[in-house]
Amino acid sequence: MKFNYKQMETLFKPKSVAIFGATPKSEKVGNVIIKNFIEEKYQGKIYPINPKYDEVLGIKCYKNINQIKEKIDLAIFAIPSKYIPLAFEQSAKKGVKSAIIISGGFKEAGHKDYEDKIKELSAKYNILVVGPNCLGVLDPYSNVDSIFLPMYKMQRPSKGNISFVTQSGAVAACLVDMIADQGIGLSKFISYGNAAVLNESDFLEFLANDKKTDIIILYIEGTTDGRQLLNTMKKVSKKKPIIVLKAGRGKKGSQTAHSHTGNLAGNYLAYQAAFRQAKVIEANDLDELFDFVKIFNQPLPKGKRIGVITDGGGLGVLTADNIEKYRMELADLTEDMKKKLNQILPFYASVNNPLDMAADAGFEEYEGTIEVFMNDPQIDILIIIVLFQAPAVDERILNLLIKYSNDKRKPIAVVASGGSYTKMYAKILDTNHVPVYDAPSSAVKAVMKMYKYSKFRGKIRK
Amino acid sequence: MKFNYKQMETLFKPKSVAIFGATPKSEKVGNVIIKNFIEEKYQGKIYPINPKYDEVLGIKCYKNINQIKEKIDLAIFAIPSKYIPLAFEQSAKKGVKSAIIISGGFKEAGHKDYEDKIKELSAKYNILVVGPNCLGVLDPYSNVDSIFLPMYKMQRPSKGNISFVTQSGAVAACLVDMIADQGIGLSKFISYGNAAVLNESDFLEFLANDKKTDIIILYIEGTTDGRQLLNTMKKVSKKKPIIVLKAGRGKKGSQTAHSHTGNLAGNYLAYQAAFRQAKVIEANDLDELFDFVKIFNQPLPKGKRIGVITDGGGLGVLTADNIEKYRMELADLTEDMKKKLNQILPFYASVNNPLDMAADAGFEEYEGTIEVFMNDPQIDILIIIVLFQAPAVDERILNLLIKYSNDKRKPIAVVASGGSYTKMYAKILDTNHVPVYDAPSSAVKAVMKMYKYSKFRGKIRK
Numbered sequence: 001m002k003f004n005y006k007q008m009e010t011l012f013k014p015k016s017v018a019i020f021g022a023t024p025k026s027e028k029v030g031n032v033i034i035k036n037f038i039e040e041k042y043q044g045k046i047y048p049i050n051p052k053y054d055e056v057l058g059i060k061c062y063k064n065i066n067q068i069k070e071k072i073d074l075a076i077f078a079i080p081s082k083y084i085p086l087a088f089e090q091s092a093k094k095g096v097k098s099a100i101i102i103s104g105g106f107k108e109a110g111h112k113d114y115e116d117k118i119k120e121l122s123a124k125y126n127i128l129v130v131g132p133n134c135l136g137v138l139d140p141y142s143n144v145d146s147i148f149l150p151m152y153k154m155q156r157p158s159k160g161n162i163s164f165v166t167q168s169g170a171v172a173a174c175l176v177d178m179i180a181d182q183g184i185g186l187s188k189f190i191s192y193g194n195a196a197v198l199n200e201s202d203f204l205e206f207l208a209n210d211k212k213t214d215i216i217i218l219y220i221e222g223t224t225d226g227r228q229l230l231n232t233m234k235k236v237s238k239k240k241p242i243i244v245l246k247a248g249r250g251k252k253g254s255q256t257a258h259s260h261t262g263n264l265a266g267n268y269l270a271y272q273a274a275f276r277q278a279k280v281i282e283a284n285d286l287d288e289l290f291d292f293v294k295i296f297n298q299p300l301p302k303g304k305r306i307g308v309i310t311d312g313g314g315l316g317v318l319t320a321d322n323i324e325k326y327r328m329e330l331a332d333l334t335e336d337m338k339k340k341l342n343q344i345l346p347f348y349a350s351v352n353n354p355l356d357m358a359a360d361a362g363f364e365e366y367e368g369t370i371e372v373f374m375n376d377p378q379i380d381i382l383i384i385i386v387l388f389q390a391p392a393v394d395e396r397i398l399n400l401l402i403k404y405s406n407d408k409r410k411p412i413a414v415v416a417s418g419g420s421y422t423k424m425y426a427k428i429l430d431t432n433h434v435p436v437y438d439a440p441s442s443a444v445k446a447v448m449k450m451y452k453y454s455k456f457r458g459k460i461r462k
Numbered sequence: 463m464k465f466n467y468k469q470m471e472t473l474f475k476p477k478s479v480a481i482f483g484a485t486p487k488s489e490k491v492g493n494v495i496i497k498n499f500i501e502e503k504y505q506g507k508i509y510p511i512n513p514k515y516d517e518v519l520g521i522k523c524y525k526n527i528n529q530i531k532e533k534i535d536l537a538i539f540a541i542p543s544k545y546i547p548l549a550f551e552q553s554a555k556k557g558v559k560s561a562i563i564i565s566g567g568f569k570e571a572g573h574k575d576y577e578d579k580i581k582e583l584s585a586k587y588n589i590l591v592v593g594p595n596c597l598g599v600l601d602p603y604s605n606v607d608s609i610f611l612p613m614y615k616m617q618r619p620s621k622g623n624i625s626f627v628t629q630s631g632a633v634a635a636c637l638v639d640m641i642a643d644q645g646i647g648l649s650k651f652i653s654y655g656n657a658a659v660l661n662e663s664d665f666l667e668f669l670a671n672d673k674k675t676d677i678i679i680l681y682i683e684g685t686t687d688g689r690q691l692l693n694t695m696k697k698v699s700k701k702k703p704i705i706v707l708k709a710g711r712g713k714k715g716s717q718t719a720h721s722h723t724g725n726l727a728g729n730y731l732a733y734q735a736a737f738r739q740a741k742v743i744e745a746n747d748l749d750e751l752f753d754f755v756k757i758f759n760q761p762l763p764k765g766k767r768i769g770v771i772t773d774g775g776g777l778g779v780l781t782a783d784n785i786e787k788y789r790m791e792l793a794d795l796t797e798d799m800k801k802k803l804n805q806i807l808p809f810y811a812s813v814n815n816p817l818d819m820a821a822d823a824g825f826e827e828y829e830g831t832i833e834v835f836m837n838d839p840q841i842d843i844l845i846i847i848v849l850f851q852a853p854a855v856d857e858r859i860l861n862l863l864i865k866y867s868n869d870k871r872k873p874i875a876v877v878a879s880g881g882s883y884t885k886m887y888a889k890i891l892d893t894n895h896v897p898v899y900d901a902p903s904s905a906v907k908a909v910m911k912m913y914k915y916s917k918f919r920g921k922i923r924k
Contacts, residue, residue, distance in 0.1 A: 027853045104820070109810045154851040155881040170774020170821070173851045174879035178900075181881030221779055247779040250786030285780060285903035286879055312632020317683055317709040318747060324712030348571045358566070359632070389616040389635045391489045417636035417748055419617040419643030438640075441747035 010097040013142040014073030021078035022048030029148040030078040036145035081105030085117040092125035101131035134193030135169040160185015165203040166219040183431030187212040201232040208236040233278035279456040294435035295446040298411035300454035302461040303380035305331035307373040308354035310385035311361040316354030322444035344368035362392035385415040388422040405434040413443040472559040475604040476535030483540035484510030491610040492540040498607035543567030547579040554587035563593035596655030597631040622647015627665040628681040645893030649674040663694040670698040680706045695740035741918040756897035757908040760873035762916035764923040765842035767793035769835040770816035772847035773823040778816030784906035806830035824854035847877040850884040867896040875905040
């Protein structure tokens with residue numbers, strides 16, 4: 001089946017949705033899903049399908065899809081796998097354009113026959129399929145949400161420009177939950193599980209052309225088509241950064257992955273080579289993935305020279321250590337810059353890079369020094385460390401960081417580490433597209449990844 | 463001056479404290495400090511000293527220390543450095559046993575003369591000195607708290623068994639704030655800054671004998687006495703684990719460190735060799751430090767074979783990857799174990815290690831499988847992954863994890879990753895000494911460090 005952009009859109013903004021397995025019984029997958037559509041105010045029509053009920057959560061319920069007179073764009077399946085081939089065929093004949101199969105119990109559990117049937121029907125009737133054995137789709141713009149994890153347990157992100165393609169549901173749930181909690185927005189989320197029909201490459205290609213997506217995350221254990229994946233990644237990463245987390249890297253890990261979604265994780269070295277060739281940004285774990293994604297809302301740097309501003313000496317030292325470790329550069333301060341900085345800071349401050357303003361630095365010191373660093377061509381990237389614990393630091397510094405981050409002159413990364421007070425401020429920054437890190441190493445690693453991507457995109461000054 | 467255990471205790475549980483620079487003006491260092499003593503209900507006597515006031519926050523204020531008739535155990539200095547030598551001398555003559563000098567403006571700012579004077583007076587009158595240029599001491603047992611960061615900005619930890627010796631104030635503030643926010647308790651905190659008199663080795667030695675301390679954290683940029691540090695670390699780490707974060711590792715970083723507390727950061731290779739020799743556990747950044755510390759509340763493992771239990775397949779795969787990466791071992795499951803596990807899990811679950819129970823696993827599945835892993839001699843360490851987002855997971859799993867963690871049969875690490883709901887549960891676990899990690903790699907790294915320390919302590923089964 002060929003990839004069709006317009007048809008793909010029916011997964012993300014369908015005019016009508018049929019939910020197989022919708023039920024009033026809470027804790028059932030089909031209950032969580034229909035609740036999502038109701039509570040998140042999905043604007044299209046909802047058709048619960050369950051032979052046991054005439055009504056589910058106040059909405060008329062159908063015995064089967066044939067009873068529905070209106071057209072259905074999207075069918076979501078949350079019923080045992082053995083019932084799915086028939087229900088799918090009925091949906092196909094009814095003219096459904098796309099399907100999300102949440103249920104497991106297919107290839108990964110020894111039922112290749114069910115999965116083959118879906119493939120066959122999908123090809124015959126031209127139906128796009130996400131899954132089986134997945135969380136499906138989440139789109140904060142249309143409020144399509146087939147994630148069967150209750151909203152009070154897993155937060156949903158606001159509208160944003162990051163899209164996420166993922167093989168595993170669990171990893172995805174954790175990351176989306178983290179993103180939402182941090183106030184970061186999402187464009188589209190696709191958990192595709194066994195990839196019976198649509199695979200990671202199809203989604204990457206779709207997202208490359210999606211206007212609401214600027215940054216793409218990919219979590220992958222194994223692919224069914226490595227050649228297609230390499231070619232797609234190559235094409236897409238020229239337009240948008242792709243950040244990838246590959247699981248099943250080791251021998252044991254790849255065996256584990258096989259029993260998880262039934263796909264071979266393959267040789268990690270081959271994947272690594274492909275990632276390098278395609279200039280895809282690789283993360284080593286969930287936390288790194290999260291760290292790397294945030295930085296790409298900043299403008300790409302024109303070089304690798306970093307200016308560090310801090311009100312805590314030790315944090316400046318740790319940042320300098322990591323700049324050396326990750327082969328970035330601490331910018332040299334010109335005499336002109338030093339003069340300007342000396343006018344802003346008290347006489348006892350040592351004007352160097354990292355610029356340690358000491359714990360009594362407040363709004364004026366941050367504003368003055370950031371402005372100097374922003375204007376000087378010696379500085380390509382700013383890392384700004386703020387001890388929100390310090391008495392002299394107040395809310396105005398938030399405004400300052402948001403302002404400088406949004407004027408997009410140079411990329412900024414902020415380091416703010418601490419407890420609930422600091423986390424509250426960090427969330428405000430993240431919500432406003434200022435990337436915040438709780439350790440200097442995380443900030444430096446993220447800007448290093450961005451620098452490399454900038455080089456690939458030809459943005460480095462000659 | 464020789465190290466004297468009894469006298470050292472006057473820093474942590476003085477019967478009386480004089481606070482130079484106490485003031486009613488909020489945001490002043492001296493105001494935050496006296497507030498700490500009042501609001502945290504320090505049980506000894508407080509004597510504010512400030513010539514400008516007759517009373518500070520309702521407590522009688524003195525012009526100078528000579529006006530106080532009673533004996534003073536501890537003097538805290540939060541006044542400009544130029545006034546300190548005289549005030550210190552008066553305190554010395556008055557018979558003060560120990561001093562904390564918060565103020566900067568000494569060696570690190572070109573005033574070696576002030577610092578030399580303090581050293582001289584300290585030796586002459588036998589006074590222990592913490593600082594200058596530091597945050598001083600925090601002891602949740604006695605409520606001594608000289609940290610000048612307001613409590614609403616930096617949380618104070620509850621009583622615990624972790625002690626923290628730190629050169630930098632900023633790094634320390636962030637970590638203590640993180641620890642407190644996560645519900646982890648602290649025994650003693652010492653930020654020693656320029657180390658004019660007492661240095662890191664003195665504190666390590668003191669903590670080795672402190673009954674309330676089981677785990678020691680050390681943040682260091684540079685030492686004035688490397689030989690003493692090596693010997694002390696060697697001695698202390700045979701009794702208690704020391705987790706160290708060394709800043710000023712690179713060339714630039716070490717220059718930055720020099721201007722920070724005036725001490726040479728020295729050659730990192732020499733430090734690294736010393737850490738290895740002394741079997742000190744090195745962390746690379748704040749977040750790692752935090753991760754490593756938590757694991758040491760668990761019993762030391764008798765081997766390196768890890769059993770992994772998960773309700774999210776992808777997270778199991780990532781854990782397996784990291785076990786291979788960090789050269790730990792995935793335990794082989796015996797036929798006997800497999801039989802027992804098959805009785806607990808539904809027929810479609812794949813009984814392997816990692817044990818992927820899939821998203822419908824609840825209390826019974828966790829209880830049953832943990833019990834099997836706990837009892838089997840094949841398993842040395844348990845990593846338990848819990849998707850708190852999953853509908854089948856409820857509060858009872860918290861109780862389970864706390865129970866198994868507290869019976870101390872085998873070390874447990876939990877992975878729980880997500881947003882505010884998961885974080886709420888993670889905090890409950892941390893408060894109850896169950897180490898929780900938000901990424902598989904962090905958990906595996908931490909147990910690897912614990913395994914190595916266990917080997918050094920001769921706890922590995924022959």
